[in-house]
Structure formats: C-alpha cells, structure tokens
Amino acid sequence: DAKTTQPPSMDCAEGRAANLPCNHSTISGNEYVYWYRQIHSQGPQYIIHGLKNNETNEMASLIITEDRKSSTLILPHATLRDTAVYYCIVRVARFWMNRDDKIIFGKGTRLHILP
C-alpha cells in the first residue's frame, strides 16, 4: 500500500501558485519526502526532496510540517507546461539503509493548469 495520500486531481489558474498537498502520517524518522511529476506518459521527472526543513530549488518549494506528517509542493507561477501527474513518495534516502524498500508511487495528483 502507498505510504502517502494525495487528492486525485486539482485545478490551478495559469500564473498562480499551485499548492499540492500530501499526507504521510506514518513516515518514519529516516524517511525523506520526494516529489516527482509525469507529463503525458513521459518518464517521471524528479522535482525536489526534503527531510524536515523547507526546501526550494529552481522548480518548486517543499513545505514539510513540523510533525512531518504532511507536506505541500508549491509551484510558484504555474504554466500550462506544469500540467502533469504529481507523485509524493516517502522513502529512506540511501538504498543501503533498507534494501527491501520497495518504492510505492501511488496514483498521484493530476494537476490541470487553466488558461
């Protein structure tokens, strides 16, 4: 079973910030939160990841709550090219920590950017 819960779909107006929530209430202390997106059946693309501090890169920001049970991916100025399925994943940061770890992608959130 997926370790995360995401809404199946969301809409966002072009130019506005898109805020994608993710619930991971069973996250353990050594697990990171990773976000990927998949644009129209292409291979998934890495966006950002974090442990407990907020993170920002050129693509997005990641806000993780203090209890680490949920997080929000923020696309600051959404464009039509951001239309995709967004996956939130929790997993250990280094494979050797748990070699039986099987990555569960879940169904993600389908983000529609409205012109």
Add this chain to the structure above:
Amino acid sequence: NAGVTQTPKFRVLKTGQSMTLLCAQDMNHEYMYWYRQDPGMGLRLIHYSVGEGTTAKGEVPDGYNVSRLKKQNFLLGLESAAPSQTSVYFCASSFDGVDTFEYVQFFGPGTRLTVL
C-alpha cells in the same frame, strides 16, 4: 550524456511470444529499476538491481525475469507474454552516494508494449 535510454519504444506481441526490453544508462549508476504503469495507475516496481550481477524482486515480479550482466545495462525479459502484461514499462537508475540527491531516480522515456 544520454541519461537513461530504453529499447524498443513500441512493441506488439502475440500471446506466448517472448521478448527482451533493454535499459541502458551512461551515468555510472549502481542501482537500476524496472517499473510498469497501467492506465490511470501509478508506477509499480517489477524488479531492481543494486549492482552488476545482482537482482531482486519488486512489487509485481511474476511473469518477468531480469539480468544485470553489465553495470550500464538492465534487461527485462518476458518469456511467455500475456495480455495482462500490456503496459508501459519504465526503467530508472540512481546512485548510492553520500549526498541524498544522488539517490534520486532518473527515468527513461518508456516502452509501450501491447500483447494481443
């Protein structure tokens, strides 16, 4: 760098036929993975490898075999294809480094397989 490449891009098989999907990466990654994605579903891990000569089962391994004879290549085999194996197959690779970024998986473009 080409990153992660997959061969072929499309394939149509008849039930019972066999085929091999090839994944190649030029990033010197230790870990490689095979996923399948069915319509409206997320990715499901089939098999993975933590290094040359090693493989392990993922979430849905039945009906598939894999081999990692060279570090840069990861082969996925279907010995006797079934219609239930109609899917899009993605390969991915990742480092195992000190920096957590190096654990990020990089995906190939996918192979669309139809089994009639």
